[in-house]
Structures are given as C-alpha cells and as structure tokens.
Amino acid sequence: MAMALTRSFLEGHEESLIWADFQATAPGGSTSEAAFASARFDLNYDYEWDDSQGAAHGYRVDHVQVTVEVERTIMWSVKKDRSDALLQHEQGHYDIVALLGRDLYNELSGWDSGTKPKRFRKESDLKDEVSRTLRRYKKLALDFAGSSSAVGAYDKKTKHGRDAKAQELWTAALVAARTNGTRVVKALGGL
Numbered sequence: 001m002a003m004a005l006t007r008s009f010l011e012g013h014e015e016s017l018i019w020a021d022f023q024a025t026a027p028g029g030s031t032s033e034a035a036f037a038s039a040r041f042d043l044n045y046d047y048e049w050d051d052s053q054g055a056a057h058g059y060r061v062d063h064v065q066v067t068v069e070v071e072r073t074i075m076w077s078v079k080k081d082r083s084d085a086l087l088q089h090e091q092g093h094y095d096i097v098a099l100l101g102r103d104l105y106n107e108l109s110g111w112d113s114g115t116k117p118k119r120f121r122k123e124s125d126l127k128d129e130v131s132r133t134l135r136r137y138k139k140l141a142l143d144f145a146g147s148s149s150a151v152g153a154y155d156k157k158t159k160h161g162r163d164a165k166a167q168e169l170w171t172a173a174l175v176a177a178r179t180n181g182t183r184v185v186k187a188l189g190g191l
C-alpha cells in the first residue's frame, strides 16, 4: 500500500436517514420488508517502519481512514408503508454498519497505543492482520445487518421491525453503543 496518507479519520458514521435517501425503485411482488437500507464502510491505511522502541521495533500501522457510506442508490421503500417506526428500523440497519466502522477504526488505531503497541516484522504480516481484521468486521456487518440477499440477526430478531418489543431492545442497544462508545459486538451480543 504505502500511499503516504497524511492523517487519520473516521467519517460518515453519524448520518440520520430520511426517506429521500431511499432512491431506488421498490421491487415488485411480495417482499418481507417495506424498505431496504444499505451502508458500507471502507478502509485506507498506511504503515511505516519504526525502530524507535528498541526490541519492539517493526512495521506499524500509521494512518487509519474509515469512511462509512449510505448506499442511497440501492435503497428503496414502499411509499404507502412509510412510517416513523419503519424509518427508525431502517436507521438501525445503518447504525449497525456505521458503528462497526467506528469500532474497526478504534481497533486499528488502538494498535499503536497502549503499553505494547503492535509491531510487525514483515510488511506482509501487517497487511495480513489488517485484512483479517477488516474481514471480521465485514462479516459482523453482514451477520447483524444483513444485505439485499441475506437476512441478518437484526431482521430475524425484530421480525423486520414488526416485533415492537424486540425492536425497542435493538434500538436502545444501538443508542447506547453510539452514546457510550460500547462496541457493537458487546452491545448487540446478548440480543
């Protein structure tokens, strides 16, 4: 990689969805959801050789950049079914992905802090571990929030938001994860 990035940042993780974000045409026929929201996060980083720590020298992740994106062009809603409750349910799909993006950012940024910062002997070791970490977060996003072709735990447990009691629990957990900085796996793990 070695793109010589100049800064670290996390962005796009604090959006509030509105119906105008749902730009695609709703699919015809019967579907179990009245709307579909989608988001993704992408990662950039670079690294450098660090020999300042004596025996702990090695390659270190330098700048971490995580961008969360609302995928408006593939999002759709059935106009007659639009309600505040449905929008809140859809917001949850976004929040899961956005907060996992935040957690990914925090985890990778954290590699360089603490008493024993992560160092790698080889560039390939560093790249492999970053890739594994990114894959783990992508899988969590899929498992929790689902996709256009896979139903995630969020929809299974809340019955696509129709189970008001379960929806309340998930909404509260996501608000807590956002407000307190609780990691998504911890906030949603028991639901």
Ligand SMILES: [Zn+2]
Binding pocket: 033, 089, 090, 093, 154, 155, 160, 161
């Ligand atoms: Zn849903």
